[in-house]
Amino acid sequence: MKKNLFFKIFTAFSFLYLLLLFLGHENFDYYLKPILIPLLTIGVYFNKKFATRKILLAALFFSWIGDVILLFADISEIYFIIGLVSFLIAHILYCVLFNRQIKERVRKNISFFVVGSIIIAGYLIAMLSILLPSLGDLKIPVIVYASVISIMLLFAYNGLLIWPKPANQLVFLGALFFVISDSILAVNKFYNPLWKSSFFIMLTYLVAQYLIVTGIIKLNRKEKD
DSSP, X not given: OHHHHHHHHHHXXXXXXXXXXXXXXXXXXXXXXXXXXXXXXHHHHTSOOOXXXXXXHHHHHHHHHHHHHHTTTTTOHHHHHHHHHHHHHHHHHHHHHHHHTOOSOOOOOHHHHHHHXXXXXXXXXXXXXXXXXXXXXXXXXXXXXXXXXXXXXHHHXXXXXXXXXXXHHHHHHHHHHHHHHHHHHHIIIIIOOOTTHHHHHHHHHHHHHHHHHXXXXXXXXXXXX
C-alpha cells in the first residue's frame, strides 16, 4: 500500500509540476523538481525486496542528483557538466540493471535484435552529426553520454525481446522516453531552442522514470511468481 501511495503522490505532483511548466512558471523548478524522483525512490524502497532493487535505487539517486544540479546550469557550465556526469552514472546503472534481469538463456529473434541495433546506432550517428559542430569543448563528454544512453536503450530493447509482458514493454518504453528527453535537451541547448522545451524535456523524463520503475517491479514480481 505504501509504495502505491507514493507512486500516486508522484503522479499528482508531476501533473502539477508539468502544468506549471506548460503555463510558463519555470521558477517552480526549485520547489517541485527536487521532490519528484525521491517520491519514486521511496515507492521502490517500500516495495517487496528483489535482487536488483539496490541498483534501481542507486540509478534513481544519481538521477535525483542530476536533477538538482541541473537547476543551476544557467549559472555556470560546470553545473551542466556535473549534472551530465550524474545522469551518465544513472544510465550506466540502468545498463547494469537491465542486464542483471536476464537470469537465464532465452531464445530471441536475432533478426529483430540486429534491426533494432542498427536503428539505435543510426539514431546515435544522426544525433551526433547534428550536435558535434556546436559542442566545442563538450564534444567528448557528449559523445560518451550519447553512446551510453544508446547502449542503455539497446539493453532495454534486448529485454523487450526476451522478458515477459507487460514488464518488457514498460521498461523499453521508459528507456525510449529517456532517450527522447535527453535528445530534446541536447537539441535545445546545442542546436536550436525549442518551443516549450522545459515542459517536453520533463514530461518525457518523468514518464521514462515511472515506466522503468513500474516495469522493473512487475518484471521481478513475475520472476518471483
